[in-house]
Amino acid sequence: MKVSENILLKINKLSKGYIFTYSDFISEENRTEAVIKALNRLVKSGKIAKLSKGKYYKPENTPFGLLKPNQREVVKDLLEDDGKIIGYITGYSIYSQLGLTTQISNTIQIGRNKVRPSFKREWYKISFIKQNNIITKSNIPLLQILDSIRYIKKIPDSRSDFLCKRFLAILQSLSKEDKSILVKLALKYPPATKALLGAFLDQLEQTEFTEQLYKSLNPVSKYKITGVAKVLPTSVKWHIV
Secondary structure (H helix, E strand, O other): OOHHHHHHHHHHOOOOOOEEEHHHHOOOOOOHHHHHHHHHHHHHHOOOEEEEOOEEEOOEEEOOEEEOOOHHHHHHHHHEEOOEEOEEEEOHHHHHHOOOOOOOOOEEEEEEOOOOOOEEEOOEEEEEEEOOOOOOOOOHHHHHHHHHHHOHHHOOOOOHHHHHHHHHHHHHOOOHHHHHHHHHHHOOOOHHHHHHHHHHHHHOOOHHHOHHHHHOOOOOOOEOOOOHHHHOHHHOOOOEO
8 A cells, every 4th residue: 555545544534623743654664755745745635734844634624614623632742741741721712711701812822830932833823821830630720710810911801890700700610629729729829819819719708718828928018900909899808909
């Protein structure tokens, strides 16, 4: 069987939108140069599409044109390394999922312990934020909430009063165990994030979770988060102005 026929056979078994690289097809029979040439021919024929250098995907045709791969597929190599979780999608992508905004961004933000400079991957800008906690599959949803609280000022097209109410609803829906874990994770976040989380939990009368947060703050520091104090009475205690 020819290299191109062998590659096409394997590609036909992949799901639409799945991203792969030329290295997935290299073997003793299939040399690198032959594989790359075969893939480039498939790109020209429209059977596959090129995402970026060395990365390809199976496009899905719709009446509205070709569908792009989902964001996780686009950055999956930045989220896991040999089966180990090293990052998670956060920021703009999560704001809409949490109901904090309706805007969709072409920036994919990734939380990682080790960050790298931003770069472009086809139609997306990939940027990174530093995460000081150990990242696990189970704590990612909580880290995404904390990241959203941390960057509340950068959530697009949403007013402070709406965001406060939405965060209160999100926190209210968490189990007691998740709230406890959330607070422990928050201890490695900037002071303003801890203060705002504390104000939210106090507003929900969940004061059993806030002592650690309060003790971790400098008693003379103030945190400027415009608009929050007007709709969150507990912000006074947390020195939010």
